[in-house]
Amino acid sequence: MNATQPRDNDSIVSNGRRPMRDWVPGRMPMRDAWIPIGHSIHITDQITWRPLHSLRYFLWREQGVLKAAEFHPSELAQKSAQVSAFTKNGFYPIIERYGMIWVWYGNPANARESLLPNLPHMPLDGNLPGYMRGQTRLHSCAELAMENLMDLTHSDFLHADLLGDSISDEDVVTVDSTSETITMVRTCRNKVAAPIMQKAAGIKAKTQNVRFTIHIYIRSHVAAIYSKFEPGLEVKLLHCSTPETRNSNTVNFIQNTTDARPPYRYIFPLASYKIGPQDDFALRPQGPRYFQEIERRDLHSRFDVASARYRFLVEQILERQSRGDYSYESDEIISGDKSEVLGIGRPV
């Protein structure tokens, strides 16, 4: 087995070193961000609602115009004195993009379209068939779910039946970040083809070259995932963890399999219904243990570079926000084109 290569210049963590602060995931919501709260197709002229950081977001369309309110519309007038500062007259800022409904969590005066994550692997109008969309639930805070997404070594234990193990001739991982995003790229040469590739995508080759890129918008709990398999196909995944409470996040996902042949096109989106519960097997008992004060901090191996960097960046955002600074720093243009970052169209 070939192991993931360490980066010599990574200063966040190395064997035995600890992140700079104790990690208490979900200790404070990160605010002033667009959060995808549900699939567009599910918001109609019927009033529905979703939880977000323990607030209620009532959602509906009024003559085609999207609305998001803190109270049921029948109560809005009566409760106008009780509306929170996260609304303008009881209404939250709302946008529809990439097939998702995005609501603003934070001061509505700061809501700007330029702070909406860019997802170049998804159609802007979200026009994809229903079978590519889905929803699962994870019983942990959204931060642990995002950390799990970047976790390189758990697949061999939790998802071996679908994804196989990580045997390859070469396996290189790089991690880059800005103050608001983290990008992990894993490139494998001659990786043993995953069972799902062989069974559902008709890949005859025993091995593939693979580049797996995950780009996370930290405040939004959104992961753009783009994988290129050679021989094979591109896998385009959008993972949106809606932070409902410290114990739960709902994952709305889109598997854009437009370019794939049947049956892979139909089967691969279903894999999330297997992977989600497998992850929940670890996340559900893991979550409460981060509420407990224990004297020892988590230990890390060099495979946890992305995870440690993510923890560090979340803490940096929270530290700024606890000082009342909710702005975005200039090193990141959230809505800038990320095609290059995801490596779309680039060979492995």
Place this chain on the structure above:
Amino acid sequence: MSIQSSQWWAVALAAEVTAAKPKGVSVDNEPIVLFRDQSGAIRALEDRCPHRRMPLSLGRVREDGLLQCGYHGWSFDGVTGQCKAIPNLLVGEKVPSTYGVFPYRAIEQNDFIYVAAGTALQALPPNLYASPKKIFSGRHTVGLAHAEFIAALMDGPQLLLDCAGIRISDTLIADPHLEDGWLVMERAAFWLGQTQFDGFVREYKLIFRLAINPETAESWLSFTHPDSSVVAVAHLAITPSTRGTTAILWRSFASTAAGVRSTLLRSAAALGRAPITVRAHIDMGAVARLLVGPSEHWQRDNREPGLYGTILTKERARL
């Protein structure tokens, strides 16, 4: 009452811990994982992976006897708690020697698994009764805190125990006192259907004896005839668990006393009827109404038998 004390705590029935799967238990809110290594030896570790806090009890025991976490596969030595392997490390790459979990000491005795945290440990209490081959055992978690369960056992054992053909009466026949380090008390008991009176004089045909380890509350319960021949015995390990509950592990057996009823009890045991069990469902209303009795003498914080019991203890010592 804490796992950090110098006591051994019974945490599982020996049969519950196999090589096939680790088992998670709790002592006073401390999570502990039990497993058997490749030699069959019992091992106990802190049930919290130091990597991402996953319960190690959701993992597996490897062929080489290491306990492997189910999330990322870090593997731990059952004796030292040291992390011995992290998957995908390069050949020659070492796991830092400081990586590990807290190891507990673990032993197997009397069909129970005992764990302890300290090094200067008290000896395990001796067996008060020899066990025959046919033993019944079980475990229940009760919605009473540790001290409250013991108080209820002293004040109203009939509410907690199911005894085949025997009724424990309200009548105390020995107040709590210390005997060889055990807190001992006795009540009158009767065979069901048996008249309690000989003419107008009440006769105590059976004696229910309760011996409690003052530190851990591990207890031996017995029914004897007045001539000390033993009818039936139960051994209870009473361990504080989580959320104010108490875990009860119990074993019981019929003994060798003579007499028709004792023989019937042994026959019933041979056919599978346990002579004494801990009730799975306790009538909590009855527990709430239970008058404070001998537990009053047992000052809960220092586990002593109270002034009266102390006088009794001294008297006996003098005799």
